[in-house]
Amino acid sequence: MSKSNVTRRGVLRTGAVAGAGLAVPTIFTASSASAFTNEPTGSSVTLGFNVPQTGPYADEGADELRAYELAVEHLNGGGDGGMLNTFSSKALQGNGIMGKKVEYVTGDTQTKSDAARASAKSMIEKDGAIMITGGSSSGVAVAVQALCQEAGVIFMAGLTHSNDTTGKDKRANGFRHFFNSYMSGAALAPVLANAYGTDRKAYHLTADYNWGYTTEEAVRSSTEAMGWETVGTVLTPLTQTDFSSYIAPVLQSDADVLVLNHYGGNMVNSLTNAVQFGLRDRMVNGKNFEIVVPLYSRLMAKGAGANVKGIFGSTNWHWSLQDEGSKAFVQSFGTKYGFPPSQAAHTCYVQALLYADAVERAGSFNPCAVVEALEGFEFDGMGNGPTLYRAEDHQCFKDVLVVKGKENPSSEFDLLEIVEVTPVEQVTYAPDHPQFAGGALGTCNAGA
């Protein structure tokens, strides 16, 4: 049983305490004292590297982290400077960013949107990170990008290939250097038409999530424009490890090309199954049966082993490129870690440098100033030839590589050969292209 004794004195006392309690927050230094979120005030600046350290993309995450550590070393003036020497903008001096030493914190995205956001939030709230970068999946990229927009920090996307990142889910504070599904389709289609002819019947197996959908759409529309016919598209669960039951119906159809819109372990398994079913030795409609993998990575090629030989795909960058920027990067990465970098490592390294350079050119860490410096920025010497950061959607436009599994690899890293460097004009699209429709950048948010 409860007893309540309400007295005049008691009420007055409670009121006084409550009043004092309400007044207290005003004597605190409100967080809005600084001009923007996590304004660096000391002699150092903190960047947040949010990469998958566990889960299906842990290999890529580890490589991304290596690249970031290398980038930090170069920004602080250590090592051989890597791409700083070949980068067309000379704002970076190797003395940190605007004279402040670059420090970093790391987090694990686990390739889950929730975990990635929690990790990014702790970097922003606890460690005072001024910029978040990294990730190896579009779902994570989109989720963290939205978070950075709300919090008022810059997001430099890592490996994310879905159209949505700079399409319907684009944000003013987010930037993507990596290429996307549309570009893959546009670059691949002419090469495929050249190699396999224009009257092919394609069958798509697509991973059942956002990236799979946009990639299938991009490859379909590009190849259909070349005269191909799409005879079937089947969605496969992301967690699938045995694709036999999905490959068998391909044999029943009259398709003569199989497109695997799969990434990572999915692609390794589906390709292996397809080869085991003898698809590559098949003759359909008097033509040799072919397999296509729209998005390739070296780590995937390694997983699939000999099965990738002769299979076409596209990639953002490859370490065997012979331009000055790529050579410098491969050189310093190889010296430090003993093996060549992956495309994930490349895009992350470049993103870190681009951010630092933008801050230097803007003369401020303020996210809005950085956004302004990056929008419409043209640069070269970063391994992809002349590149534009388009202002309308914060997507980089550069040449796309069409690659093929190498017939006679000379080492475990030498698995892909470059078939064609598709010029940037061929993969450029209007910002309001139907595959990127919906969504709006909004305006930059400096937070606080």
Next chain:
Amino acid sequence: MFGLDKRDTTLLLIVAALVALAPFLLNPFPENSDLAQFNAGYPDLMQRFVIFGIFAIGFNILFGLTGYLSFGHAAFLGVGSYAAVWMFKLLSMNIIPAIVLAVIVAGVFALLIGFISLRRSGIYFSILTLAFAQMSFALAYSVLTPITGGETGLQLALDDPRIIGQQVTEGGNIPVPSLFGLEMRDSAELALGPWLFTFNIGYYVCAIIMLIAFYISIRIFRSPFGMMLRAIKSNQQRLNYTGLNSRPYTLAAFVISGMYAGLAGGLMASMDPLAGAERMFWTASGEVVLMTILGGAGTLIGPILGAGMIKYMENIISKINKTILHEWFYWMPDGLEDAMVSIVYPFIGKGWHLTLGIIFMLVVIFLPGGLVEGGQRIANFFRGRKAAKQEGKGTTEPAE
């Protein structure tokens, strides 16, 4: 007070004090010291502590009282999040309608799943709930992409209608969740010497809701309804033979527990307006089971402790990387330093699951009643010594 007996009132007041002072308690180390790594007093983690506390309290009403082990509780959390984000998209950024709808939707969903699953008990019940949760996850991840956003998660967009609220802020951005103008992400900071304490509005909103949830849970534990649930746990067959239909009671407990999960989901979305399908994955359901058992199933405060412990490990231990380890052991001779780092490394960073597993094992083996039992044993140890002193004075209690 509030219709509670003295012991429960004390417990409620202790929890209230802990929760109110959490910004101080969780930031015991000065800002620039090496140990600042272990500070947990930043808004996001504090919010997580109380939100998962609510989730675990709710789970405990079902598992702790009736003994029905639901292995699919995360589904209700996920459904609640989706409901809340949809409210943000359609209605307004005020968190009240979002949370209310989250609780209602989760309740209805729990009624549906509970009605089917509760036809079985024991392991069959667990498997049924697990199946439903995995089904919800799979649906949300792919088939229902237009409603749930699929892999990317359900997000706010600038062109969402938000019919009774502000659609776009003056700055041209998506508005943030708020409670009648109080923005959830706003914080005040208090610097005392080298210490920095953060007081976040979102955290205190969650904290007040958690205290209410905790209070309701105490009332349920002490009510005749709670007694009936305990009877189900101790021997459901006997209860059935007395001519009593126990299913309405278990169903009620299941729905209440589902609504708690929905509340937690709604709050999660209110603090961070995004709902992802991973929230429904079976590992998320397993996590709440771990929280409850780690803290002490069937106790009032246990689940909150367990939730805090797991979230702390996930967010703090997982962020210690090799560089930090080298900083810790830099004073050792070179060879020893590397040896120490390689010994400790597997247990921190991405190895935090391993550490958690070991702690969980130790708790289950040595403290079957969870952390609460640990606390009780320590208390008894001191009380035992006091009692021994009193014995010396010759005031022995008669044996019964």
